[in-house]
Amino acid sequence: MKSNFRVMTGMMTGVALSCFVSSMAYAADPKPATAITTAANKAVFDQLPFDNMDDFEDAARGFIAPLPDNGIIKDANGKTVWDLSEYQFAKDKPAPDSVNPSLWRQLQLMLQGGLFEVTPQIYQVRSADLTGITFIEGDTGVTIVDPMISAETAKAALDLYREHRGNKPVVGVIYTHSHVDHFGGVRGIVDEADVKSGKVHIVAPEGFVEEAVSENVFAGNAMSRRATYMYGNLLAKGPQGGLGTGLGLGTSTGEVTLIEPTDIIMKTGQTLELDGLTYQFLMAPGSEAPAEMHFYIKELKALCTAENATHTLHNLYTLRGAKVRNARAWSGYLQQTLEIWGGQAEVLFAPHHWPVWGKEDITERLKKQRDIMKYLNDQTLRLANMGYNMEEAAEMIKIPDELATYWAARGYYGSVKHDIKAVWNFYLGYFDGNPSRLDALPPADAGPKFVEYMGGADAVIEKAKVDFDAGNYRWVAQVLDKVVMAEPDNQEAKDLLANALEQMGYQAESGPWRNFYLSGAKELRNGIVEAAAPNTASPDVIKSMPLTMFLDFLAVHVNGDRAAGKKIFMNFTLTDTKEAYGVALENGVLNYYSSTFDRSDVSLSVARDDFNAVMLGQATLKDQVDAGTAKLEGNAAKFDEFRSTLDTFEFWWPIVTPKEAM
Template identity: 90%
Template sequence: MRKYIGRITSGLLTGIFLSFAMTGTASAADPKPATETTKAANAAVLDQLPFDNMDDFEDAARGFIAPLPNNGVITGKDGTPIWDLSAYQFAKDKEAPATVNPSLWRQLQLMLQGGLFEVTPKIYQVRSADLSVITFIEGDEGITIVDPLISAETAKLSLDLYRQHRGNKPVVGVIYTHSHVDHFGGIRGVVDEADVKAGKVHIIAPEGFTEEAISENVFAGNAMSRRATYMYGNLLEKGPQAGLGTGLGLGTSSGEVTLIEPTDIIMKTGQTFELDGLTYQFLMAPGSEAPSEMHFYIKELKALCTAENATHTLHNLYTLRGAKVRNARAWAGYLQQTLEIWGGEAEVLFAPHHWPVWGKEDIVERLKKQRDIMKYLNDQTLRLANMGYNMEEAAEMIKIPDELATYWAARGYYGSVKHDIKAVWNFYLGYFDGNPSRLDALPPADAGPKFVEYMGGADAVIEKAKADFDEGNYRWVAQVLDKVVMAEPDNQDAKNLLADALEQMGYQAESGPWRNFYLSGAKELRDGIVEAAAPDTASPDVIKSMPLTMFLDFLAVHVNGDRAAGKQIFMNFAMTDTKESYGVALENGVLNYYTSTFDNANVSLSVARSDFNDVMLGQTTLKDQVDSGKASLEGDAAAFDEFRSTLDTFEFWWPIVTPKEAM
């Protein structure tokens, strides 16, 4: 998953130059029922897929030991729920309603049974206690934990549940399979950092882990995080006409996100690590589901973990919250390597999402099918691109062969065939499809009024769209009414009809994120921007681990080029405790830093990195640090104020389905 380093982008600069306040609004409009078109579309799915195959239900329940306590409600330090498995129980043992794609409903039902499970002797998992799955591997003296969830609270409860049934074994190791937050954020719930520093606990991660864990969502993080509120359904209630999870997991916990940096780095495929009587063999998989990722095999247990590269869903080659496009060809190649090295030897395949796969033949089939769905999307997209078809055309044309399309673990619960095809096209060819008419098209808010004018005005468009809605042409209704809303953002009739169309598209979606996006958009069109809980991962651990150079690069993103034009300001930044010093220059409208300081800087800042972290977290301001004597400014203080005046702040709750006001 990429998940995300979430709201770090807001918190980093709050203490320097902004006060971040959010206000809510509006009452919710009731969702509409499924139309006859939607009912028919969802009913057809029942005939297209092998719903009589119940193997996954047997596997998802296999090895069950104990449920999550308190009906799956986990609370934070202040008693506020940060995770609620019980909110999804409406789907248990019931047929899919007309407002849900039956395939997505089935996936939801498979994830409903949370608790402690035995995977195989010496390997145990706690599932459905967070978006991801935490694994406990028993060695000679203690346990090694794989991917400790998003939040310290959910990870701690999972460890407590394990120990309640397996004994109070010490934690001797932690493995981070990759650099997404749901695979490391709960680390302090299961490990004391003093034990790590004392050498009692090894933390093992792939090369590049710390940089990628922090950086992936820093530079565009505010935009990613806002879109993530749609992708993960943070704005939605849970129910048959609302949120149903993500397909990869039920949702994201909202507890304390933590990070302890690795002690042992895996650098190459074939590298081994002896830990607590077990031999771990590693395979590097960078640029697959995460920029830093790895598979591993436990020789003595014949147990294989392929991180997030072979779970019970077609995964994302592009995540809808926004991120760099992933490499389908490389992803398939890593699974091929895994097959060649451990295929036919592994007896259990487990992952940090969903339930395991048992048996050599089924494991080989899983690896082949996951390999081949990625390879098929890659190769067929390039075939059509080389024949002259553009990205949108390719996404409509490619059909998945039955041997993959009817394989449950290749269904698009988290990724989708269409947006993965577009990702492949974009990976190789970028955003432009070669048609010069589309090279410099007007932006939506400018094009909308012209479209509406050409179509005869908003009222005429709405009347025609109502007829198309009645005929079930929801994609067209959404496409054309988007123009009206961009032209007339206060036209509530247009927004309501667009919301109705998005809602029906959500009801039909097999992908959890697609459903969440459609229904979140409908909600915002009807109610306006209503603020809700959104994961906030700007935690002290993340800030502490962020290199100063990364922060300076991030600071540069905030420079308003228009306001900075014509200015030349040279500053020295010195961290008194870490002995880091950089020359920071604002010129030519951009901010750059140098590894040596300036002899004739306009202004010089000296502060301890530990105190500067408080500024980055928004817990204080730099001015307060100077006034209290914790920081010092030498030279022309007005020059620093002039620099600060060039910096923009980022609003979080910006509109997604209506136009944003021009600057």
């Protein structure tokens, strides 16, 4: 029963709730940059204003103290959960041939971790996690903005702040949006008892809890596996490996926590007085996160735009997989921000990267971040309405120089190409209108036919070698993918495909693109290497998950073929919260009703905390029944029959080779 019922929890992950797999250096066979890659990367120096050092001055401005212990943060058991020292190979060194120099520059800008003064009363600790953490001093204490991923890194940041600013009590926490790197460390900085007593206010946008728990629940296993590629979790750090994500250096691996908000921001224009300061809010749902908000501190003339105007072109679609974001709305929120506070703000800070100071520079930042999102939106729709398809639009759209040479609009985390495809999908979906592509064969079926038509694997590989030598890496990857799908044991094809992906990674300006290419190359060469994957379905997340959301997630595990023809009616009752639902399996689908059935096949009664223990895998339902903490009435065989329809989700499924058919 244990394995089958634990599947009900699944893996609630993603960088909304991401699978933060520890970085590990496995056996690998990286190749050097080819002459073509070296030339391509050197050409970048002529395309961008590398002599402009303003960002380096801003990134160092207000520096007070470095992170202690060389930036190594450990948990209570002595396990390292964050290690800034892993990235010091890039410090004060020119870009190597195996790295796009623009991405190398971004890495160097994020290397200096520690405590910084943004302005009097506002301080940040940066490069102690994927996210920075902000401390805002009020009349009696400090309000903390976005407490990072892990309790351990958040606590280390608070300790560093207090070492230099005094032992000020935490009186408030602000979650700017619903991704885990902006709330996961909260228990490292506040005690929930102080929240419940009213000593600490926790402020968040409307929909925060639902989105924080749900964004990656339903497709969490797939997202988490892809996240191991996106964040470079399996890559050794170095010039031929991982360089971070462009948005931050990496993801900490400590304890993910959550304390629910006490104050919900519902509308633009809403204000909140907190510790002697006036916070004014602007709602930005559907931008970088489903629940997100900007805020302005009137007395400090300080503006925070959450993750909507950082030092990178952001994602309109995250490569780990998530709902596509609304570029038009994102641009509109930045326009609203300009209209409301553009002439007032004297400092712009965010939970990633370094601040911007001065009204003119802030206005420029907001305008250009606004305009690149609107440009991608409008130009994609222009080409779509002219009859071009998604792939064509991604190749055709060129960013104007005034945006393309602006460092904060470069594609370190998002990229122009995949953001264009995101806009296309937002409006038009996956189909481009060509009926030949409406019902194409899946890769594992199409691969053998392509290879047969092209004269066999050996012929394809020989031709691909010529194209590799010519630097046609995109084509080599595209065509050898067919061979690998046809012959997954053809190591020569996998090695050549890996070589092509590696060179594409070396040339990539986007951190996630580099990580995907290099992770794929690694898997092709060495196979799938399983690593420890901490369970981010933590007690706090489980506790915050409504039973209805859990039942929806449970329905995702129902195998429609095995469920076909079955009719099973169950009652689920939480004895302490007095929640009760009728749950029905019929027509191959699991549905729930807001009231229990008068006649059910089986009924389960259990307290929410005991139910949480089952959901967390700390106990089985059988344990609970045997201990008397859960009560199962009716035909127990019907419950077993229901359980037999549930699939388990394999985590380490293949990405670059075919998955065996079920």
